[in-house]
Amino acid sequence: MSFLSPLGSLIVLAVVVPLAAHALLEVRARRVARTLKLTLPPVRSRLGVPLAITGVAALLALAAAQPVLSGTKTRVGRSDAEAYFLFDTSRSMLARTNSRSLTRLGRAKALAHNLRSSLRDVPVGVASLTDRMLPHLFPTLDAQVFASILNDSIGIQKPPPVGSGDLATDFNSIGDITTNQYFRPRSTKRLLVVFSDGESRGFDDLKLTQTLRRGHVRVLFVHLWKADEKIFLLRNAADPGYRPDSESIRAAERVATAGQGEVLDENDEGALRAAAKEIIGTGPATKIREQRTRVSLAPFVALAALLPLSFVFLRRNL
Secondary structure, rough: OOOHHHHHHHHHHHHHHHHHHHHHHHHHHHHHHHHHHHOOHHHHHHHHHHHHHHHHHHHHHHHHHHEEEEEEEEEEEEEEEEEEEEEEHHHHHOOOOOOOOOOOOHHHHHHHHHHHHOOOOOOOEEEEEEOOEEEEEEEEHHHHHHHHHHOOOOOOOOOOOOOOOOOOOHHHHHHHHOOOOOOOOOOEEEEEEEEEEEOOOOOOEEEHHHHHHHEEEEEEEEEOOOOEEEEEEHHHHHHHOOOOOOOOHHHHHHHHHOOOOOOEOOOOOHHHHHHHHHHHHOOOOOEEEEEEEEOOHHHHHHHHHHHHHHHHHHHOOO
């Protein structure tokens, strides 16, 4: 068992107030008993309430510390290499050739599934990009968790961009993968695969180059874009306000160059797999322990506090 917020247990200090109040009542009761020459109940019977109050505080303190039971599994894989698949989730990734075909994001997910299968021994993480970069899954060897996150968590504007404007994608945010330490320090071979249509705001590729090279991150940019694609609204009507940006390939090339990589066409999966394997290279296989399950005990501990609390209320009403 481990604790997510150990400092939360300091809430136990709140027990001082009710215990002090109870002690004051006890002192007054003894004075009254002496004055009236009464016999107080045995000490053992009078300790019930303060012990119950202490029990409530202790259980709530334990719940505030967020105890969890974690299950781990040991897998064999590369500890020297990690990869992230970054998905552009801006609105333009809804574009497709017709109302029945896959969107750009749908095609990106299919490519990612296949690429993940070819990198079985490499921990792979998932992140999304609009005007900010957000990690959804840190690099793991668990293909099942990867597939679940990709299918359920990656979607258009999930989460929505912070700002407003016609173009939500901001490639400046890609540098966060280095500055926010997405990769483990032990990984020396770091790959970022960007799945995007390249339709973005202006960005500083010189600064991006410096940031990525400082973090030793290589970039492969999968360009998902066709000139005849449209964003289809309800009743299969095309959005008249959307026009594919023919200059998007230039932005893709600038990002790839910043990451010492290349731009790959979505229709050439073989080239994508080969490029990824070339960057990742080979390395020793080691045993990696990964957390697979985690059960929070806090709700159950908090409910347990109702038992001594009900005892306090019962004694109060007697």
